[in-house]
């Protein structure tokens with residue numbers, strides 16, 4: 001059986017698959033496999049080891065008649081046509097939970113960096129501008145005792161809320177469904193999106209990318225935020241209307257933004273957001289710790305091994321696939 005791996009992965013993980021399968025691996029670390037090449041490679045593939053930057057659409061699935069398993073090294077799967085995969089009997093696996101704490105850490109890192117101008121301050125030294133201490137030099141926003149509003153209270157949201165309590169923050173949240181269990185466990189408070197936007201010093205976007213969450217923060221929502229508020233996004237770029245955000249930041253309608261994800265990735269140095277001095281941007285590294293990425297890669301390979309042996313995956317995105325024909 002043939003497994004296609006769309007990015008260079010650590011040798012030990014590749015070995016887990018090479019022991020039993022014929023493996024094709026795209027050799028680049030940081031550059032996606034060209035779509036046309038992937039189309040060619042999946043023609044006789046039984047399984048696909050993929051990631052957030054591959055487009056696994058209907059055309060690609062049509063070109064892969066033998067495909068039984070798609071395993072993505074990510075929790076998010078908005079880049080995969082799940083309905084088409086299910087209709088074709090293809091199991092789709094992903095890697096939730098193992099990355100939640102790492103993403104929560106990065107969310108907090110981005111929040112602190114934006115609030116306290118950490119990146120701007122380092123650039124200030126690097127460019128030789130530091131002449132001495134100044135009373136209002138590089139002053140930011142308080143994090144301790146502030147109010148955080150989390151949009152999307154899943155495992156990552158819970159991790160962020162736990163970290164926030166260490167900073168004495170009040171935590172509000174908005175979620176598709178109310179999470180009374182989390183309210184009891186962590187003392188967070190459910191509210192409407194409007195109330196959350198109006199009351200929060202830090203609005204943290206952690207919702208998955210779905211048709212319902214697409215551009216859920218736009219011009220109207222940004223106008224509800226405090227002029228001192230900071231927007232953090234470590235979920236998916238499509239959840240925020242980027243051009244509305246750019247205008248709000250330029251006009252100082254909100255104070256700042258910390259972004260790890262973008263509507264179209266990668267962004268380049270000439271992206272309009274980069275020119276702004278009230279934004280911190282990162283190249284989609286939410287889960288990027290060595291241990292977490294190794295766990296994610298291992299789970300992605302395990303999902304393939306399980307799927308190809310006819311067993312259920314560790315985490316299946318489309319469990320309906322198991323009921324087809326029964």
Ligand code: DGY
Pocket residue numbers: 052073074075076077099235286287288
């Ligand atoms: C995910 O897992 O969905 C992240 O965005 C990639 O690390």
